[in-house]
Amino acid sequence: MRKISALLPLFLILLLSGCWDQGDISELVIVDMIGIEKDKNTDEFVIYLQIVNPTSFATQEKRIDSSPVYTFVSKHKSLKAAVDKASLQVPRHLFFAKTNFLLLSSDLEISDMEEIFNFLDRNSETRAPIQTAVSLQPLSETMFRLTKINILPGQWLFENLQASKRHFSATVLKYRVRDNVEKYYRDGNLLFPAVVFLDDNAQTTDFLNEVDTSSGHAQFVGGVAYQKNAEPVLLSEEEMALYNLLKNQLNQLPLTVSKDEEVAHFLDINRCKSKKKTIGENPYRFGFRITCKADFLNSKVTDTLTLKAIEEMESEANKSLEAKLSELTDKLQEEELDLLGLFSRYPSMSKMEKRSAFKNATLTYDVKITVNDVGNIIDSYSDEEEQE
């Protein structure tokens, strides 16, 4: 009897896992990127599954004549059924655990997002971080594009987003599908980076004026915010950076401080801390106290840089950043878009009440920027000479 009870855990383990669970690698199709849009005519989800063709790039004898990915398209009212339909085209198990990127169409509504994230959150294979972005172009074009360099588009976008965050606006955070679900239920809205795919056939470099890039084929251009019963709101790259600043996730932000149109100082704002304070209720008033460090990058001003000039520069920079933040606030308030989740801690308020309260709230900013790195061009004695 003791032996049987000792063996019991072994039998229990047989229930957890076993030969019937096995799926050899060769029986998987690895989904690299998922694209989802909606067919407005039939009200069906269109799901694009970009799956990896490993033999084209993961072997020493690379088959450069074949594509690194294949894209399958499937349509259905329900996403689950659309994926099931897609699996009829591929006689293997669709493997979502290595999915890098979720590309959403810009014409999706927030109710569609609920279905998308519900579907992804329930799938046990998609718990890994998946970067999500909104394509400003139709997915029927973008999902069939390949990178110029021979790597997976989804992986390329994933890494590009990470890198662009590192070098520009936000600090690098890995998002899970779950984070989007939580944000939606907490703040009532969703915010994704926006991506545009550049024209491969462009003969000129004109497009570089709009999107600053010189390599690759896609560029992140700000963000798209969704909320119920409203059109999506497009945020510019700078507005995304300011949003990240208020969320304490800013990595760095370039700021131009100009005395007049011809002369300007260029600063790199970084190491920011943003503290939110509720000043009053009815009407709601919120104050943000922001302290930042700045690196002096360059100047078009020909005068000698003195301590006094730096103080002036800091003062100008404070005003400039406050103005930019106020502009962003005005835009968000006009759209009734509480991206910062200021009213998420008022559970008794309905979503509509929250939106209207946000619209009528007063947001004030107190910015203090300290220039603490000016390189070697400061002349600290100039002020004294002038006084003499």
Add this chain to the structure above:
Amino acid sequence: MLNMRKKGSFHKRIEHIKQAFGQPEDLIFHIVEKGSVSLAIIYFKSLVEQVELKRGVVKKIQASSEDDYFLDEYMNIVTTPASLKESSDELLNDLLEGMAVIILSNSNAYVICDVSSTEGRDIVPSETEINIRGPHEAFTERLDKNIGLLRMRIRNPNLRLVSLQLGNVTKTKVIVSYIEGTAPKEIIDEVFTRLNQVDINIILESQMIEEAIVDKQASLFPTISNTELPAKVASRLIEGRVAILTEGTPFALTVPALFTEFFQAPEDYYQRWDIASLLRLLRFTTFIWGTLVPGLFVALTTYHQEMIPSLLLYSFAAQREGLPYPSLVEVLIMEFIFEVLREAGVRMPVAIGSAISIVGALVLGQAAVQAGLISAAVVIVVSLTAVANFVSPAYNFGVTGRILRFGFLLAGGTLGFYGMFFLFLVVLIHSASLQSFGVSYLTPFAPLNLRDLRDTFVRLPDNWVKNQIPKGIGRKE
């Protein structure tokens, strides 16, 4: 046994000895008439040192005067070590041990002269336990030489060498060695108790004794250690262990044997402690690698693909495209091929041994991959595992690793990580329950002994904890 006293006459006694051995060719009776007394020198030609016998016994007796001598006087005539035995009970045994026996017609006692042959292999470097720095001498098949090698290293009056005879048929001489006052009394008593209970007919190698006295036969883990290095035996004796040397084999047994001992090479103590510690860690790591990696590989590629980094997964997927067998079968095939090659490599004559390595390299390396039978990753996993297995300084523990590897492979292939973890727990519980001659097998980890940890995963310098005998050995559980 014979009772010659009753048989009376001298010739009858000779005849009886002849018949007892079945009149073999190499049993020599040298009969000399000395006055009124008949004298016989009896010995096995094949077991004695003939030059010594002739010079020290035969010629001396022949040269002696024709006077009647009493038997005990012959002990002074011969120049070899001699002793008188009153009873004839052990006469046959003495002959088998290579003694020359002198019997007289006027006495029922006999004299034994030690002219046993010391012929045998010279002392040569060990071929099974290689080290770069340190003594290279290995034990031989001759017990007296082995005792000499041991005495040379421990010149201490407390070194005890107790002789026993084991094997109902082979009557093999066995020496139990320990240092009085250092080895715990409980362990010494336990060794003698178990050796005295050994009831087997044949002992040709120390393994046969090991099997008869081991704590638990149904265990993969060796609880008795063996070595052919006298320096290793000496160091273990000084640590309070007991050694068992067996006639006819260069492999000495030492008890108690603990888990950590199988990762210790003599060389660890002959070079800087930091280098030795690094190598010690390397051995532990490779043991884990050699035991777990094929199972982990199969579990990962069969059940837990999401745990493989993306690019590696694509690479595995590309390699597995179009292969006929699942990962488990692939690894089993490769492991089987490798084990066959290894066994063949050990048994084959040296002259054609190189052929095996060529065939092995071709079969394992290129041909199997190119033929689309197995993936390149499997070849890498199995060959690395095989190499890792050779890092173990103790061959018998390496075999334990080999068997465990197959267990983990099957557990990983059928139940994934759950199976592997379960088997790991089973192995851990089993090894924690093992004892070697009353000492816990996992000492000094369980029971924990912080001081003894200095010589486990790492080896700390001796002068940090000076001249201390591992406490764990003396602990009676």
